[in-house]
Amino acid sequence: MNTQTRNFRPSPLLACKAALATTAILLTTLLAPLPVTAAEPAGSTSAASPESATAKPRIIILATGGTISGAADARSAIGYNSGEVSGQQLVQGVPGIEKLATVKSEQISNIGSQDMNDKVWFSLARRITQIFEGNEADGVVITHGTDTMEETAFFLHNVLDSAKPVVLVGSMRPGGALSADGPRNLYEAIQLAASPQAKARGVMVVMNDTIHTPRWVTKTNVTSVQSFQSLNASPAGYVDPASVRFLAPAGQVVQAPFALPKDDQLPRVPIIYAHSNMDASQIDHAIENNARGIVIAGVGDGNVSKPAMQAMLRAVQKGIVVIRATRVPSGFVNRNVEVDDDKSGFVVAYDLNPQKARVLTQLLIANGVTAADKVQQAFAATY
Structure with a gap:
């Protein structure tokens, strides 16, 4: 055996070059772009992407x-x-x-x-x-x-x-x-x-x-x-x-919604505006024209003149729902203050202005609710 071959050792410079070559091959492999499959083309957004979520x-x-x-x-x-x-x-x-x-x-x-x-x-x-x-x-x-x-x-x-x-x-x-x-x-x-x-x-x-x-x-x-x-x-x-x-958490629903009338028409409920020297003519006219309900935009806490009050009583006797609201922008119309609502058969609107009192009265009548006590309960419940 050749003594020189048996005792051969690579020089440090050759070892360094070999190591560098190996590292280059590894980096080339790691940095190569991943293959693009036909199932998910480049630029597509998968179902689990943030955009779709x-x-x-x-x-x-x-x-x-x-x-x-x-x-x-x-x-x-x-x-x-x-x-x-x-x-x-x-x-x-x-x-x-x-x-x-x-x-x-x-x-x-x-x-x-x-x-x-x-x-x-x-x-x-x-x-x-x-x-x-x-x-x-x-x-x-x-x-x-x-x-x-x-x-x-x-x-x-x-x-x-x-x-x-x-x-x-x-x-x-x-x-x-x-x-x-x-x-x-x-x-x-x-x-x-x-x-x-x-x-x-x-x-x-x-x-x-x-x-x-x-x-x-x-x-x-x-x-x-x-x-x-x-x-x-x-x-x-x-x-x-x-x-x-x-300003507050969502409230709870206090009543089931009203059903829409099948004929697509709400009952006739006029609003009559109270004023000084008020007579009974507008209320009597509403009675004669088959109003199902009447909303009074009264003065103060829903008041009207004595002639108008007598006409309101005639309306109740005819089976017409009579609501006492107020023309005053804010405040509540309460029961049995200056008017004996229990005896007269009237309903008070509480905080509802005349126009909203009219809407609620129409829906109540359309759903068969006409008794004064039941109507009054609905006015108190629709908060």
Whole structure:
């Protein structure tokens, strides 16, 4: 055996070069791109990705018209025509809505809310029920004129049966006006309807960053953006583009919703406004024209003149439901104060203003509730 071969040892330089070569091969293997399979092409998002796990809420807008859908008219500095803009156009005019929810719009009507009627109310109630029963959306926003928005809200509050939110919204200034409030109000209505905090709160009204419940909210000023107030209670909460804040936990439902009459018509219940030197003619006229109920917008705590009081008693004797409300903006009409309601067979409206007292009376009569004691219980229970 060759002695030189048996005693050979590699030099340190050769050993270092060999180690470097091995390391390079390993790095090349580790850094090579992974093969792309046909089942999951490059750039695709898997079912377990964060994007699909956080789908946006689905909101359907039901547009009815009103100032929020109005367009300016040159007849005066503040002149406008209600119901000139569609619900879809409203959505397109509010930047950022697409970040809040997946939004669709439907046109139920396009009228000023002074023309709001039973037909539109029934269409709204039935469409909302269909939406929620069919799981078409997580919430509904209704664009509405401000003149009768509180009445529509109160009607829907009494006939809908769902934990999902229904938010009514309008504006005090039409599109195109200086400082138009419609776009922000609509943004916040969708924000509220899409919020998890709105679940189990039913019907709400949003105006001027404020959340109201149907029983308490009312319009208090002809033109101010702060017109909507909850006069006999605090607002339900507040909303701005950054937050939704409720002042109290969601309340419990205290009664089953009223059924809609099959003929799509609510009973005739006029409101009669009390005043000085009031006679009995308007009440007698309501009796002669087959009114099923009469709401008195009385003075003070629901009072009327002596001739009008005698006419109210005649109405009760005819089987007509008579409600004593007040024309005063806030406060409660209580039983048996200046009037013996127990003896007379009258019902008091408590905190409900005349227009809401009318809606509740119509629903009660339509559902066969006409006895004064049962009607009175319903007025106390619909908080």
